[in-house]
Amino acid sequence: xxxxxxxxxxxxxxxxxxxxxxxxxxxxxxxxxxxxxxxxxxxxxxxxxxxxxxxxxxxxxxxxxxxxxxxxxxxxxxxxxxxxxxxxxxxxxxxxxxxxxxxxxxxxxxxxxxxxxxxxxxxxxxxxxxxxxxxxxxxxxxxxxxxxxxxxxxxxxxxxxxxxxxxxxxxxxxxxxxxxxxxxxxxxxxxxxxxxxxxxxxxxxxxxxxxxxxxxxxxxxxxxxxxxxxxxxxxxxxxxxxxxxxxxxxxxxxxxxxxxxxxxxxxxxxxxxxxxxxxxxxxxxxxxxxxxxxxxxxxxxxxxxxxxxxxxxxxxxxxxxxxxxxxxxxxxxxxxxxxxxxxxxxxxxxxxxxxxxxxxxxxxxxxxxxxxxx
Numbered sequence: 330x331x332x333x334x335x336x337x338x339x340x341x342x343x344x345x346x347x348x349x350x351x352x353x354x355x356x357x358x359x360x361x362x363x364x365x366x367x368x369x370x371x372x373x374x375x376x377x378x379x380x381x382x383x384x385x386x387x388x389x390x391x392x393x394x395x396x397x398x399x400x401x402x403x404x405x406x407x408x409x410x411x412x413x414x415x416x417x418x419x420x421x422x423x424x425x426x427x428x429x430x431x432x433x434x435x436x437x438x439x440x441x442x443x444x445x446x447x448x449x450x451x452x453x454x455x456x457x458x459x460x461x462x463x464x465x466x467x468x469x470x471x472x473x474x475x476x477x478x479x480x481x482x483x484x485x486x487x488x489x490x491x492x493x494x495x496x497x498x499x500x501x502x503x504x505x506x507x508x509x510x511x512x513x514x515x516x517x518x519x520x521x522x523x524x525x526x527x528x529x530x531x532x533x534x535x536x537x538x539x540x541x542x543x544x545x546x547x548x549x550x551x552x553x554x555x556x557x558x559x560x561x562x563x564x565x566x567x568x569x570x571x572x573x574x575x576x577x578x579x580x581x582x583x584x585x586x587x588x589x590x591x592x593x594x595x596x597x598x599x600x601x602x603x604x605x606x607x608x609x610x611x612x613x614x615x616x617x618x619x620x621x622x623x624x625x626x627x628x629x630x631x632x633x634x635x636x637x638x639x640x641x642x643x644x645x646x647x648x649x650x651x652x653x654x655x656x657x658x659x660x661x662x663x664x665x666x667x668x669x670x671x672x673x674x675x676x677x678x679x680x681x682x683x684x685x686x687x688x689x690x691x692x693x694x695x696x697x698x699x700x701x702x703x
Contacts, residue, residue, distance in 0.1 A: 483659035485690040486510060486698050487639070487667045488582065488611065489675075490537050493517020496526070498671045503532045505683050510695040512537035512582050515553040515571035528577040533694040535611075536578045538571060538599075540586030542615070550585040555595065557588055564598055572606065579696050580609035580631070582668075587616040596624040604630050609699040611635065613668060622702065631699040639669040640678075648678040656689045664698050665690075 492499055492513045502509060511527055512535040513520045524534050539554035553571055555564055572578070581603060589595050590612065603610055609631035612621040625632035636658050639651040651667070659665035669675045679686075686692070 482689070482691040483656075483662075484664040484693045484698060485655060485659045485667065485686075486665075486693050486695040487655075487669060487679075488512050488535065488635075488695050489669055489671055490582070490584065490613075491670050492523060492537070493520035495519075495671055496523055498673070498676055499523045499527065501676055502671065502679070503527050503530055505679055506687075506692050507531045508533070508692045508694050510535055512584075513575045513578075514539065514551070514584060515574040516551065520575055524576050524578075533579055533696060534575065534577045535695065536572060536575050536581045537584045538568075538581050538586075539584040540589035542585040543587045545588065548585065554585075555589055555599070557592065557595070561598060564595060565602070568599060568602055572602070572608075578608065579694075580611060580699065582611040582635075583613045583615065583621075585615060586613070590619040590621050591616055593620040593624055596620055597627065600624050600628045600630050604628050609633070609696060611666065611695060611699065626702045629701050632702055633666055633695070633699045635668050636665040637667045639667045640672055640675045643672050643674045645674050645678045645681075648675060649682060652678070652682055652686060656686070659690050666695065666698055 486508075488510045489499075489502055490512045492511045494514075494517055496519050499511065503511070507530065510533040511523070513524055514537045517523075528534060539550040541550060541554055541556045542548050545556070553567065553574075555567055559567065572581075583590060600610060610621065610625060612619055612632070612634045614635045622632065622634065624630075637651055637655045639655065640648050642648075648669075655665050655667040669679075
């Protein structure tokens with residue numbers, strides 16, 4: 330009887346093969362996982378390369394001493410931060426003539442750009458008016474004799490025009506000498522405050538009266554100006570408004586006005602009001618045809634004329650030269666009047682030259698140099 334073949338070994342063999350295949354499938358890595366690992370490794374390597382490159386660059390920029398050089402943004406900030414320290418150093422060089430304290434920093438620009446007129450004439454020569462030569466300006470004998478005989482210093486007044494837009498520079502200028510005179514524009518935003526502050530310090534105040542220039546309306550003297558086409562009532566009303574807008578005024582001088590100052594009827598009307606209020610007038614001389622002096626004589630009004638514009642060029646060496654010219658005129662005539670403006674260059678030049686100036690002349694308020702012309 331034939332025996333049946335056992336199939337058990339085949340089953341075991343089949344099971345063995347199956348398990349081997351499963352084992353092989355298990356041991357074989359997943360390609361997706363493999364790629365992810367490669368990506369992570371590449372990122373790690375890239376990060377290390379960037380860090381290493383940054384360290385090399387930092388070492389190169391710093392130099393061997395380890396001092397950091399600012400980048401462009403840092404340099405801009407550093408440059409901005411250095412400006413105050415530079416100004417502080419400059420301020421330390423400028424000190425108050427009385428207290429020896431550093432002058433306060435000045436504003437770079439006033440809130441409003443102001444223009445003024447200058448008549449560039451040969452002031453030491455005879456003035457030609459309407460084809461006729463007039464006599465040269467006379468000296469004041471008493472003051473000139475005092476200067477020559479007794480050694481008294483000639484007298485100089487400096488008027489600061491166009492005040493009312495910058496309180497800080499007004500304070501700075503007033504701290505240099507109490508006899509500087511400040512001419513304040515009507516309607517200026519800080520005019521009344523500046524007038525009150527300076528008056529408390531003992532400074533002298535004038536009204537800087539705007540008047541129509543020859544170049545009007547191309548050159549505008551402002552909304553408070555006396556204009557050529559105004560009626561007598563309009564002139565009177567505007568003048569009274571302007572006189573009432575600035576407290577503590579002792580006198581008046583003209584802002585621009587190369588047209589109005591040549592109109593005798595207008596100046597007579599203006600001077601009539603000034604005479605009633607016991608105010609003086611100083612002609613800024615913006616025209617060689619000014620009728621101010623003859624009108625002042627007619628009304629017996631206290632009067633004087635400007636001798637030198639100090640800062641029509643805003644450069645310190647030029648202003649210093651104009652101060653020299655002012656002193657020479659004072660020494661030859663016994664007195665002189667200079668007109669300046671609230672510019673940084675003017676304040677800085679005066680701060681540097683104030684000792685020299687006071688050794689050569691006596692600084693006096695403008696009111697000291699006005700006289701009744703006969």
